[in-house]
Amino acid sequence: MFQNNCASCHPNGENIIRRGRTLKIKALSKRGLDSSEAIAQVAREGIGQMSGYAETLGEGGDVIVGEWVWQQAQKAWTQG
Structure with missing residues (x-):
């Protein structure tokens, strides 16, 4: 979900x-x-210049993105 909706900017x-x-x-x-x-x-509602993506992500999509981003951040965005 991140790759399809967020990775182009992040x-x-x-x-x-x-x-x-x-x-x-x-x-x-x-x-x-x-x-x-x-x-x-933030994924749902937006922050600063970034618009929210609730409609694009669909029901529960914000939670999926939030959990995945948090996991990646804790691993310093390294693979594995």
Whole structure:
């Protein structure tokens, strides 16, 4: 789901539009996004210049994206 909806702006947890607003653990924590639920809320409702994607992600899609992004952030976006 991330690859289809988020990766174009956030490849490997980066941010091609606002470089400091990455999905890396340090950047997320700095903005108070310290859980999968907080990330899901951003995916659903948007934040700053980023629009929300509730309709695009569908019911429960925000939770799937939030959990996956949080797991990747905890692993520093490394494979394995």
